[in-house]
Amino acid sequence: xxxxxxxxxxLLILGxxxxxxLAVARRLIARRTRTVRLAGRPSPDLxxxxxxxxxxxxxxxxxxxxxxxxxxxxxxxxxxxxxxxIDMVLLAFGVLGDQANDEGxxxxxxxxxxxxxxxxxxxGLVCATALQNQGHGSLVxxxxxxxxxxxxxxxxxxxxxxxxxxxxxxLGDALHGTGVHVMVVRxxxxxxxxxxxxxxxxxxxTPEAVALAVEQGLRRRSELVWVPGTLRVVMSALRHVPxxxxxxxxV
Amino acid sequence: MAADTRTTxxxxxxxxxxxxxxxxxxxxxxxxxxxxxTHEQAAAAVREWGARGGIARGLGRAYGDAAQNAGGCVLDxxxxxxxxxxxxxxxxxxxxxxxxxxxxxxxxxxxGWFVPVSPGTRYITVGGAIxxxxxxxxxxxxxxFTRHVSAFDLLLPDGSVRTVTPGxxxxxxTAGGMGLTGVVLAAVIRLHRVETSYMLVDTERATDLDDVLxxxxxxxxxxRYSVAWIDLLARGRSTGRSVIxxxxxxxxxxxxxxxxxxxxxxxxxxxxxxxxxxxxxxLNRATVGLFNEFWYRTSPRAGSGRLQRLTAFFHPLDGVPxxxxxxxxxxxxxxxxxxxxxxxxxxxxxxRRIARRGCPSFLAVLKRFGASDPGWLSFPVPGWTxxxxxxAGLPGLGAFLDxxxxxxxxxxxxxxxxxDSRVRPEALAAMYPRLDEFRALRARTGADRxxxxxxxxxxxx
Numbered sequence: 192x193x194x195x196x197x198x199x200x201x202l203l204i205l206g207x208x209x210x211x212x213l214a215v216a217r218r219l220i221a222r223r224t225r226t227v228r229l230a231g232r233p234s235p236d237l238x239x240x241x242x243x244x245x246x247x248x249x250x251x252x253x254x255x256x257x258x259x260x261x262x263x264x265x266x267x268x269x270x271x272x273x274x275x276x277i278d279m280v281l282l283a284f285g286v287l288g289d290q291a292n293d294e295g296x297x298x299x300x301x302x303x304x305x306x307x308x309x310x311x312x313x314x315g316l317v318c319a320t321a322l323q324n325q326g327h328g329s330l331v332x333x334x335x336x337x338x339x340x341x342x343x344x345x346x347x348x349x350x351x352x353x354x355x356x357x358x359x360x361x362l363g364d365a366l367h368g369t370g371v372h373v374m375v376v377r378x379x380x381x382x383x384x385x386x387x388x389x390x391x392x393x394x395x396x397t398p399e400a401v402a403l404a405v406e407q408g409l410r411r412r413s414e415l416v417w418v419p420g421t422l423r424v425v426m427s428a429l430r431h432v433p434x435x436x437x438x439x440x441x442v
Numbered sequence: 443m444a445a446d447t448r449t450t451x452x453x454x455x456x457x458x459x460x461x462x463x464x465x466x467x468x469x470x471x472x473x474x475x476x477x478x479x480t481h482e483q484a485a486a487a488v489r490e491w492g493a494r495g496g497i498a499r500g501l502g503r504a505y506g507d508a509a510q511n512a513g514g515c516v517l518d519x520x521x522x523x524x525x526x527x528x529x530x531x532x533x534x535x536x537x538x539x540x541x542x543x544x545x546x547x548x549x550x551x552x553x554g555w556f557v558p559v560s561p562g563t564r565y566i567t568v569g570g571a572i573x574x575x576x577x578x579x580x581x582x583x584x585x586x587f588t589r590h591v592s593a594f595d596l597l598l599p600d601g602s603v604r605t606v607t608p609g610x611x612x613x614x615x616t617a618g619g620m621g622l623t624g625v626v627l628a629a630v631i632r633l634h635r636v637e638t639s640y641m642l643v644d645t646e647r648a649t650d651l652d653d654v655l656x657x658x659x660x661x662x663x664x665x666r667y668s669v670a671w672i673d674l675l676a677r678g679r680s681t682g683r684s685v686i687x688x689x690x691x692x693x694x695x696x697x698x699x700x701x702x703x704x705x706x707x708x709x710x711x712x713x714x715x716x717x718x719x720x721x722x723x724x725l726n727r728a729t730v731g732l733f734n735e736f737w738y739r740t741s742p743r744a745g746s747g748r749l750q751r752l753t754a755f756f757h758p759l760d761g762v763p764x765x766x767x768x769x770x771x772x773x774x775x776x777x778x779x780x781x782x783x784x785x786x787x788x789x790x791x792x793x794r795r796i797a798r799r800g801c802p803s804f805l806a807v808l809k810r811f812g813a814s815d816p817g818w819l820s821f822p823v824p825g826w827t828x829x830x831x832x833x834a835g836l837p838g839l840g841a842f843l844d845x846x847x848x849x850x851x852x853x854x855x856x857x858x859x860x861x862d863s864r865v866r867p868e869a870l871a872a873m874y875p876r877l878d879e880f881r882a883l884r885a886r887t888g889a890d891r892x893x894x895x896x897x898x899x900x901x902x903x
Contacts (some may be wrong), residue, residue, distance in 0.1 A: 192900035195468035195506065195775045195863035196840040222840060223866070226553065276512075276899065325494070326513030327471035327896070370461055370472030370512060411772060411835065 197409030199278030207231035208285025210383040214398035220247045230256035238324040258310030272321040278317045279329045307351035312317040328374045332359040338380045378418040462510040467773030469514030477521045489601040491515040495894030498625045500567030505776040506863030507896035539626040540567030551708045555633040557783040558590035569626040574860035575618030575820040579667035582812035588617035594629040599892035615883045616816035622893045638705040640692040641755040644746040651682025658810045672806040673734040685741040710753040715763035722770035730802035772835035781855035782825035788853035806830040818876035821858045
């Protein structure tokens, strides 16, 4: 169960090798989390991630999960919930893709969309039903500032996150009053493995900062969290910039 | 007062699934609500509810998650509200568990009897008073509520009913057992004789914590009721400054002629309810500091023999319906702990830490407990108890209270489960040494598979 400050005792991370996901896990293990389920494609990385959390004292098991195989989601995630209540699900999987390459390789672009959007729709709905049956819990969805307005430089990734963001908001409304809380997290540019090699963007952030924002959001039962918080203001201005002008902005 | 149950119906009025929280309004969860009108209906509910079990709920005054059960059933006991019989000569009452202390006072006071123990609110049920083994300002002389219960009917996991009397394992597991051994259906309670519905109240100010401890320890037995309001925002030399209130039931002779015409009248005053929406952060260090300063300064330095209405003395907050809303949507937590005699240094350290941190708490109460009560998970032990309300939205509060828990455990003390919504499960065994016996009894009777609450899940009770 979550305590009065929203700190969960059990955590399921979809995308078990995600740096943000693991930063969130570390932060929550320092509070109340004792049970962690890391779902992801079986790999040495996933086992290393599990070991790193075990070293902090948590009971960690890995779950074979592939965002690109939605047909298996119900069965795999069903088993996780059958094992005991999950107080918080963190939907953290996603790929950035390679925009320049993917524009010329539609199959690769579709894989980005299928991972980030289709896979999330399937896994999100499966978890939402399970959370609803247990009458409590949070579904935290890692969206992105990139989904707020499509940019020339990464609109394939951005559009998949836009879809995910809209889906998660709607799901949150659908679950309102059921005891289940959906929180959409919109980080800006996060310095991590995923963005290694990319030029740093203004208002960039870190996995640890996202983790802190998630913990605070749980405490406040927030529905939408920006990281850093100043992005809320910046983006509410940017989204109204006329397109001819937006195209020329160095964003 | 149906609204007092703090169950908010979902959009569909016929849908029995409701979002449930405790009085602190933190950590909501959804459950299927049953409202039995008879003992048989309650038994049927227990037999029929599914794998996620159920828990009895009264008027929802437990601060944390003791009376909610995510994804399972919540048995709203307020429909079981019959007073079966009153023995006016011996001073006992037999009533259903869903009867509130408010209702008992309404009925019993005109007959010259009063409930033996009342916490800071009279909007709790008899079942809740037994399940939480509540205490009042008279704990040093009267003990907890359960000490005055001669018997109760308990609905067991298989749907059968057993009459349970003091001195048995089932009684001791149920007294303070947070509803996890079964559902109390009815109880026999021994009452306290009074001549009037007024109190004779003495008030005095204590300048700091040592002063208040000394004053509360001196003549502890002279007054039936005693408590200290403590200003936890005061720092430096005035750390722990307090207003001590002590009282006794006023004899008829103490009443002025006008009041003697209806000496036993029960007249609770009610103010307008707190607004439904309050901005979070209304209660901060500045506003609470002002309130505390005002409260301390306007309390008489020393006053004795003041006549006060019983409800004003016992339940000042009950005059403001939904006062819990003033903490805004983030809600609040209550932290109540006890440390034994000889552990005053721990108490001092905790008070200093709270004062240094500036926790905006204007409902901080210090009380001296008397002898322990039966009940494996019963809270009171002889010593000092401090209770304070804190807005849950305060950054870093969870970690801070964990640190205070360590101080409390280090001194052999404990926190009160009826108010808890956040204690670390690992800390619990040290606080309640008979926890294993409690768990074993639950396993033996099958209660662990039938009676479940968010509290029991959170703390593996």
